Amino acid sequence: MKKITIITATIIVLFTSCRREADYMPYIGENGKLAYSTYAEQFDYLWKVLSTGYVFWDVDTTDWDAMYERYLPAFQELDKKYERQGYVPTDELQTLYTGLVGGLVDHHLTFRVKNLHPAPDDQSSTVSVTPYALEIPTRDYYYESAGEENQRIQFFLQNIENQYTVEAHESCVAYAEELGMTITYHYILFRLPDGRKVPYLWQSSAGITPVMLQNGEGAQLLDHYFRAIMETPREQVAGIILDNRCNRGGYQDDLDYLVGSYLNQKTEIFKTRYKEGPGRYEHSPWTSYYQSPITRYHRDITAENIPYVVLCDINSVSMGEIEPMIIKAVLPTAHTIGERTHGGTGPLQPANCIDLNYGGPFGTSNLSVGHYVYTSTFEAQISGKVWEGIGHTPDEIVLRKDHNGDLKPQLDAALEYIQKH
DSSP states (O other), X not given: OOOOOOOOOOOOOOXXXXXXXXXXXXXXXXXXXXXXXXXXXXXXXXXXXXXXXXXXXXXXXXXXXXHHHHHHHHHHHHHHHHHXXXXXXXXXXXXXXHHHHTTOSOTTOEEEEEOXXXXXXXXXXXXXXXXXXXXXXXXXXXXXXXXXXXXXXXXXXXXXXXXXXXXXXXXXXXXXXXXXXXXXXXXXXXXXXXXXXXXXXXXXXXXXXXXXXXXXXXXXXXXXXXXXHHHSOTTTBOOEEEEOTTOOOBOGGGHHHHTGGGOSSOEEEEEEEOBOSSSTTOBOXXXXXXXXXXXXXXXXXXXXXXXXXXXXXXXXXXXXXXXXXXXXXXXXXXXXXXXXXXXXOOOOOOGGGOSSOOOSOEEOSOTTSSEEEXXXXXXXXXXXXXXXTTOOOOSEEOOOOSTTSOSHHHHHHXXXXXXXX
16 A cells, blocks of 8 residues: 655644634644634634544535535534533534534544543543544444453454354464554364365454564464465365454555465455545545465465355454455455445555545544544545445344354354355
8 A cells, every 4th residue: 555654744623603703624634723712613613624624524414514514613603612611421412423523434433532621520621533433333233242252262263163063263362563552363174074175263352463573483373374275185175264253454565465366367366545735535535455376375266266265244344344345346256144244445644644634544543632533534435335334244144133143153254155156
């Protein structure tokens, strides 16, 4: 993904009572205004920066101008309330900002604002809005406790030998230093009733590339998975499974291994664009990204007609859902199973890496003052469409319905598909 850095500017925001400014402000990332004298001024500033820096206005159906006209009087009323009583309850501010940004399509968006004058008994003085947390519970297959799902999957995999015939099983926790995160892996070599084998990998995040570079236990486990795919004779290998359920995203370069290992020629895999001007629709041209074959691990699974199944669920996020989308798009033997994914497909860059770019995160993560808005830097297009807020709908829907739902049917469906193909 292209690397970008920030350009700074000094901004003076002029505020008028009931009319939004006709012009847009330059985008200034984390170096913008953080202090306000009124709630209306705070709202006006944040509305304008999102007008400029939000990359999804071409696919987001929110009438942003109408939002200004609707919510400005409400924030002016908060200023009057403060003048009368000396504070404004944070829950009232929360209600307004939830209404303003809660319906935006960006499923990476986190919007946080410090209350200028909280009530003395407020338990928190920070407003926080995450649109995905409002949208996802409306899905008919929603289940709670995404954090618990990670543990539930690991418990299921740790006891996998009780339910399946397994020839090999390794698990480890690897620290991906470049990403600053720990990643849990399970490599399993299943043996089907007819004796054929199915190499399987579950990954809690997308960090294969940095883990491989560290040459530790994680790299050894991943090497065993890929070697099982590459070295097992065709009559003995039935298919491949990549399990991205509850995968929270991570590193784009993992596609080298998960896609490049199976390609014979350079292939376009997706496109991105960013905001290059202050107007809402001033995007850069679409830039194509190509995946080249890699030589470290390589097998032409298309020519050999080896099924490649990817499992995904409602908690597959960012690269956790982009991987199955791209694998499905470019590899003819790929098949996806599970639930429609999270819907956060817009790539991200930190604010201090933005240069000549009018979009992405802004504010400060230190919310002793001001605000912090974490939003996608790029818009991504896969298979000719922007999937933000939608996610990937698998070829074969297998639902769990709730957080106590059985994990086994989804894996069973993957193994059954492989046996039939």
